[in-house]
Amino acid sequence: MNPSTSNTNRGHGFRWMRNLIGAGGVGVGLVLAVPVGHLVRTIWRDAPPGGFAVPEGHVDDISRLNLTPVSEVWRIPEDGVEAEAQLRDLLARARSNGKRVSIAGARHSMGGHTIAPDGIVVDMRPFRSIRIDPDRKLLTVGAGAYWTDVLRRADAVDLSVGVMQSDSAFSVGGSLSVNCHGWQFGTPPIASTVESFRLMRADGTVVRCSRTENPELFSLALGGYGLFGILLDAEIRLVPNVRLRLVQEQVPTAASGPILDRLAGEPRPALVYARLKLTPGDRFGTVRASAYFPDTNGPIPVLEEPVPSTLDRAIFRGSAGSDLGKSLRWFAETRIQPLLLPEVVSRNRLLIETPDWYLNRHTNATDILHEYFLPRSVALRFLGEADRILTRHGGDLLNTTVRDVAEDRDTVLLYAREPVIAFVMFFNQERSPQGEVAMQAMTRELVEAALSLGGCYYLPYRLHATPEQFHRAYPQARRFFERKRVHDPGELFQNRFYQTYGRPEP
Ligand SMILES: Cc1cc2nc3c(=O)[nH]c(=O)nc-3n(C[C@H](O)[C@H](O)[C@H](O)COP(=O)(O)OP(=O)(O)OC[C@H]3O[C@@H](n4cnc5c(N)ncnc54)[C@H](O)[C@@H]3O)c2cc1C
CATH class of the missing domain: 3.30.465.10 (Uridine Diphospho-n-acetylenolpyruvylglucosamine Reductase; domain 3)
Structure with missing residues (x-):
């Protein structure tokens, strides 16, 4: 073999590979440009913390919708x-x-x-x-x-x-x-x-x-x-306080029953959060459960308090009002976060957390929580109803977590009359009279959906349910x-x- 030919050939090969890598790089760059651009825009447009002053002689709460003279x-x-x-x-x-x-x-x-x-x-x-x-x-x-x-x-x-x-x-x-x-x-x-x-x-x-x-x-x-x-x-x-080991599972929501059964058996997890997919076209269709099981094979990790991350905030806030942002967040949480999450943590580390990193800081919008409690047998039907209601009203849902709450035997105004599945929904809402009217109409329909299935809703949030709905939800x-x-x-x-x-x- 002629070495020069050989070199020349290898040279052609390298150029070909370089071109390919270059084209690939451009392709990857183009693919990444959209999400990266979206995140940069979100960070750029975000408001600084602590920007709301409550005038002297007034009070408000975290909704920023209750400014009242006192x-x-x-x-x-x-x-x-x-x-x-x-x-x-x-x-x-x-x-x-x-x-x-x-x-x-x-x-x-x-x-x-x-x-x-x-x-x-x-x-x-x-x-x-x-x-x-x-x-x-x-x-x-x-x-x-x-x-x-x-x-x-x-x-x-x-x-x-x-x-x-x-x-x-x-x-x-x-x-x-x-x-x-x-x-x-x-x-x-x-x-x-x-x-x-x-x-x-x-x-x-x-x-x-x-x-x-x-x-x-x-x-x-x-x-x-x-x-x-x-x-x-x-x-x-x-x-x-215990050492806990994370196990994650992702399944179509319709097939999540066996996961719940398994979690309720032995070994039993101490903490479980499940998050529903909210991306356009597949809202509520998939659930990702993160279960933390007691793990005695080592010491309890030292408590390190969470450090707020600009990227985490951008990924979360970037999902407000954006289908792309919602898809990006699901991608980050299901494909990237699992690679970064520590497998072993202490119970206290999981419980010590502030909402400041994800809450809305803009003056023209706010975040509103809803929570619905459903008997397990009708939980999926509620989600189907909720999906239709959200589509009709264009509700901007940023997060839905699912929890398993056991019966309350201690209080009068109780919401867990039996073991229930709780759907915690976190909405982005315009801070305007129109935003209020729209949120009230949607809330009443969601409350009605829960009530018609024998469920109930949580009381510390907006007072949008009608008195008649309230009394049906809380007959006591x-x-x-x-x-x-x-x-x-x-x-x-x-x-x-x-x-x-x-x-x-x-
Ligand atoms: C971001 C976010 C996440 C949340 N997550 C959850 C959750 O995971 N689970 C859940 O169950 N709830 C959750 N909530 C709701 C939360 O638990 C309630 O709003 C709770 O009241 C918050 O505590 P607080 O100190 O802010 O109470 P406040 O809002 O200050 O008060 C709530 C009620 O308690 C009364 N109250 C307060 N202190 C006393 C007192 N010393 N004596 C008598 N009455 C008193 C007040 O008058 C008021 O009626 C969440 C809310 C937000 C905004």
Whole structure:
């Protein structure tokens, strides 16, 4: 073989390969240009954090749709003894001035549940003492403390929170007052973990409530939306912090029943979140379940708190109002994220999380949560209905997670009357009267779909359900509100939720 020929031939070969790689590179570049451009545009257009000022004399909540004038916002003093004395005086002053009192934690409820127009708002956040008895696995916590702080303290003694939301930026008092639930698989709402709490009533007296002491108030104030008094502190059972191993599965949603059956068997996962595909043409068609199983083959990883990532935010926010963004997010979560997620984590690491990285920061739009609880046998039918409703209304759905919640045996205003599948839906909404009208119409249809299948909806969000729908969803509500007026005859504790659904019918 002539070496030069050979070289020349090899030279031709290289040029051919270079051209191919070049063309491939251009192709890949072109394919990547669209999503990369979309993400860059999303980052470029994003608003900086903390851009909403609430004018003096007003309050709002996380929905940014409830700006309301109030007569006073009262920040409870940090010293517990002093705080209680001053709080008693405040209630006496409110009673004699005919003022209503509403109670606020982190204000992540969305329907003015922390607001009574022209009333006094009690800001509970400074009331945040935390004590843990590791031997009894018992937390004694001020109602204004956030789960983030509780988790940090619990982690130091190898304990964790038994039931809480999927983020930790909520106050304990607010969480108990909505009777929250989380992605703790097959677990009842948080009331099931409460041993007792102290409640300051409308007349300023403080009572301890448990399953044996003042049991009626125990079951009314948990999930009671601040209508029975001020929760001062609570005793809550903790669970061990454990090392968990991730197992992910993706199937057509219609075929997800066997996965649920398997998860409900042994070994049982501690935490499970499942996310539904939301891409155009296949909304709700596929589900990806992430299950965390206890793993004893090694030490519990040290708690490292999450660091917000610009890329994660761009991928999430880029799905608002964009079919491309929705497809991109599903691709990132199903193809890229599994390669990056640690296989082993601690329970506390999964629970310590802030919603700040994904929440809407624009002034002209906001994010609104909905949640529907369905008996398992009709959960798929609800999704079919919901899909049709969303298509009709053009609802911009950014996220849907699926949870498994066990029956609630502790509260009066309960949403988990039996084991239920919860669909948590996160919408992007225009912040305008038209946006409100559109969201209300869509919400009422979604609520109706849930009710017609024997389901129910969650109460801490927008007050869009009609009173008639509300009472169908919560047939026990009439008794709940009657008992409110027995325990608080002057109707001192009020908020928009009460004023919408709870006032006596004429
Ligand atoms: C991004 C996001 C994610 C969420 N995820 C979940 C989830 O995974 N699971 C879930 O169940 N819910 C979830 N929620 C709803 C959330 O649990 C409730 O909105 C909860 O109330 C938030 O706690 P908070 O401290 O913000 O309460 P707030 O909104 O401040 O208060 C809620 C209610 O509790 C009353 N209240 C507050 N403190 C006291 C007190 N000390 N005494 C008496 N009454 C009091 C208030 O008057 C009000 O009626 C989520 C909400 C958002 C915005």
